[in-house]
Amino acid sequence: xxxxxxxxxxxxxxxxxxxxxxxxxxxxxxxxxxxxxxxxxxxxxxxxxxxxxxxxxxxxxxxxxxxxxxxxxxxxxxxxxxxxxxxxxxxxxxxxxxxxxx
Amino acid sequence: xxxxxxxxxxxxxxxxxxxxxxxxxxxxxxxxxxxxxxxxxxxxxxxxxxxxxxxxxxxxxxxxxxxxxxxxxxxxxxxxxxxxxxxxxxxxxxxxxxxxxxxxxxxxxxxxxxxxxxxxxxxxxxxxxxxxxxxxxxxxxxxxxxxx
Numbered sequence: 001x002x003x004x005x006x007x008x009x010x011x012x013x014x015x016x017x018x019x020x021x022x023x024x025x026x027x028x029x030x031x032x033x034x035x036x037x038x039x040x041x042x043x044x045x046x047x048x049x050x051x052x053x054x055x056x057x058x059x060x061x062x063x064x065x066x067x068x069x070x071x072x073x074x075x076x077x078x079x080x081x082x083x084x085x086x087x088x089x090x091x092x093x094x095x096x097x098x099x100x101x102x
Numbered sequence: 103x104x105x106x107x108x109x110x111x112x113x114x115x116x117x118x119x120x121x122x123x124x125x126x127x128x129x130x131x132x133x134x135x136x137x138x139x140x141x142x143x144x145x146x147x148x149x150x151x152x153x154x155x156x157x158x159x160x161x162x163x164x165x166x167x168x169x170x171x172x173x174x175x176x177x178x179x180x181x182x183x184x185x186x187x188x189x190x191x192x193x194x195x196x197x198x199x200x201x202x203x204x205x206x207x208x209x210x211x212x213x214x215x216x217x218x219x220x221x222x223x224x225x226x227x228x229x230x231x232x233x234x235x236x237x238x239x240x241x242x243x244x245x246x247x248x249x250x
Binding site: 037038039040042043046050087090091092093 | 151154155158188191192195196198199202211212214215239242243246247250
């Protein structure tokens with residue numbers, strides 16, 4: 001009984017905060033590259049290969065998506081790694097955004 | 103060492119070099135990385151992100167400066183150390199963005215992507231900017247071919 005009481009006391013703010021944090025950490029993030037009129041197609045392919053280690057076929061597929069549809073989701077996963085990829089892509093001057101994968 | 107010759111007439115290179123040097127000076131004043139930022143809630147994180155990108159952009163500009171100052175570049179010869187390749191590739195993109203936002207600001211994205219067929223009717227400043235833009239693209243394209 002005492003144990004049950006302790007559990008119900010814990011279920012308020014602390015547990016809610018923990019659940020929220022778990023949800024944030026667990027939410028996948030999308031790394032999205034947007035089209036721009038400046039970067040050359042072979043440059044974009046090269047950057048995708050360098051940053052993600054994609055092969056030529058996969059890198060070209062994403063480049064074509066960016067070119068034809070205006071954007072491509074390059075990677076989905078945890079926030080920290082998504083930020084790391086976004087930073088690297090921006091260092092190569094590719095327009096990159098991060099979005100929650102809802 | 104990576105070396106190759108551009109398929110561009112040396113007189114065109116010599117004509118656009120002074121403009122490129124002006125544009126380079128403009129790009130040194132600061133790239134606006136805030137335009138390409140992910141959506142941040144934390145201002146300190148945002149500042150660190152921008153400062154990191156700005157700091158690393160210096161190496162890119164230095165590699166581009168070495169190319170533009172190279173005595174043989176005005177004759178269409180590109181020579182660089184392999185360790186400079188990534189920095190130069192990024193520096194070339196950076197200056198193309200600067201040209202896009204300055205000399206070519208009146209040109210539409212579509213016109214730029216499909217090639218400017220009406221270049222002769224444009225203002226001389228736009229013409230010279232466009233040739234500088236193409237020259238930097240040519241160097242970048244050839245460099246990517248060389249390392250592939």
